Amino acid sequence: MATLHTPDSVAGPADFTPRCSNQTVPVSPVGASCRILRCNSDFVAATLDLGSGSSSGGAAPAGGAALSREAVNAGYCSALRSYDMCTKRMARACRGDLAYHSAVQGIEDLLIQHRCPRAGPTAQPRPPPQGTLSGDTCLYDRSFFGREGRTPEYLHCGVFGDPHIRTFNNEFQTCAVQGAWPLIDNEYLYVQATSSPVRGGTHATVLTKITIIFKNWRQCIDQQLYQAELDNVPAAFADGSVWSGERRGHRSLTVRTQSPGRHAEIRAAHIGTLLVVRQSGRSLGLSVRSPRGVVEAFGPEQDLQLCMWGCPTSQRLNTLRPPPPDSLASAPIGAEAHCAALLPDRDVYYQACVFDLITSGDLNSSTAAISALQDARNMISDRQDVHLLPVASAGQARPNVTLLLLLLGMLGTLSCRD
Template sequence: MPARFLLDMLFLLVFCRHVCSQCKILRCNSQYLVATENLPEGPRRNAAFCRVLRSYSACTQRTARACRGNLVYHSTVYVIEDLMIRNNCTKEGPTDAPAPDRQDSETLGICDYRKSFAQEHGKPPTYQHCAVFGDPHVQTFSDEFYTCQVEGAWPLLDNNYVFVQATSTPRVRGSNATAISKLTIIFKDMKECIDEKVYQAAIDDLPAAFVDGSVNGGEKPGRSSLIIRERMPGRHVEIQALYIGTTIAVRQTGRQLSFAVQMAGEVALSFTEEQDLQLCVGGCPPSQRLSRSECHASEAHITVAQARLLCKESLPVEDAHFQACIFDVMTSGATNFSLAAHDEL
């Protein structure tokens, strides 16, 4: 293959990164370069090169409609025709199967956290869990359990990859208890994998799409590594971020939102000292913590015995979620709040 043509192709590859969007000429160029790396020597070389050129030509034809008016595309077509003439290649004849696109295959590997972690460490990653629900109750990554009176906007997560902010408002007059009324989740831009994506939910408004209307990671090759799905219309949305080994669930129960996340341990700990205020990491600050005795300040007038019976129906084991259920029912006076702890469990 002429050295001059290789230099021309490298120029086209670089230039095309800036001008190609729907036009897939970059894919054709990349496949061509891969195919020409292992051409046989001797008399079989010309026949093999002609097969590669016919495959290259077929690839450009498949993207012709999207590349209409694209200078790089038309230059590539001209170069292919010239090479076929100079090498006495016929337009009809056998072609090679498209070679794997190195850029795409490498990107898919990078954007699958579980696989890339296993390849590097020889074992699957470990995961951590955080849940924020009810008044709200916070179950941290270290499995500590807190009941908080946090009011206003508070960060649940703030690491190198994801930022999550919850807005809490007073739930019942006369009580210190609050509940989540709004959630904002920001997936930060990450190299080849995803564009920055923002998800927002509020009471009675759990969209099954990001703020920009998309349901995946955008225009980058690894966009499918970030997907949003509606599990129950208006009540339960799940976001899978495979590129960081993370799954997030947003639910509405009664008049409150809840948040749950399963996240790769390495990702959960990827933050600086300035990002230390995260309810999922350290729980709510000591000044914002409530004890169960403080729930009696409400005007709900539900006794402990009544709350225990109600919570026992959906939570037979008397663990932290069971105690959270009792707190929620007593502070709110609403029987359906027993479902929040059940859902998170």
């Protein structure tokens, strides 16, 4: 996928991480009320649409059009000033918090680096929650059943490997993606994935970072941030907490793990959504199960979502015809046999396995397709819907059927004339 780069002088959200943010800091009575995460996540949310200045590439804003250098820098300075104001409001509560003091120093450095005036516009704050909530409002499944008298329809999206995408519409694509791109962008949730070339390769790319922002929603949750990187899949949110948004004994957001450092399962009860982040081999993967009402809650400006529509048509790769590896010697012998032994159904997961083995030359890359298939089995209620035909095969079948129907129609017309 072609990527758009912001000017080198403008940092993207991924370029700034508060120093010492991964250190474990004892929680004191003062630090317990410190909400530096709110400032951090607001800054990340305000700068996501500005793109990334990292060397691995960047993404266009949600609307798809590149911003000018001046517009990007102005937006970045506006976000920094808001960030600065937020930390000042937290100064008393965050006294002695290492992450807070690291953020303050980082903001100062970035304001100078980008020559941002101290005075000027700031990013608009989120509106406060309105009204009171009924008992089940923060429990999506119960609330939906109370309104509709039935359970919601759930959709599944999976992203894994080189990367391969199973969209919410059950389309399967392999994309030539580099840089940061939004997977999901709706009223409740923003998910961004960063894909980078495999070291030493020119064809293969893998997911190396996943950012998830749960947006502030009424009185159920305050905005919460989760980030995972290769070799660091934390079983906690960015602030170190494992749950948030408790109301009447129920927690809206929870994180747990089956394999510390390599797996995280995030449940968002207020939107009935489950997200699984895992590392398989040398790549990250993401699986999502979310109600249709949540998935489709977005406006026309949120028109770039790989989980909804996949990648642009011109940037889709044919999974059945993987590009040659950089070195013929690096291609594993018997890739098809290896994948067939692990994935006996000749579906899209089998094809993805073969594709990844050929392009990367790494036998361990097959674990990405295996994990994605297992997540799909866990998230899709109808077992018959788990397996999809390879994209190219399905795509070739439709024109043949259409042509046959046209021919039958023409023959029927000729028979009537006779």
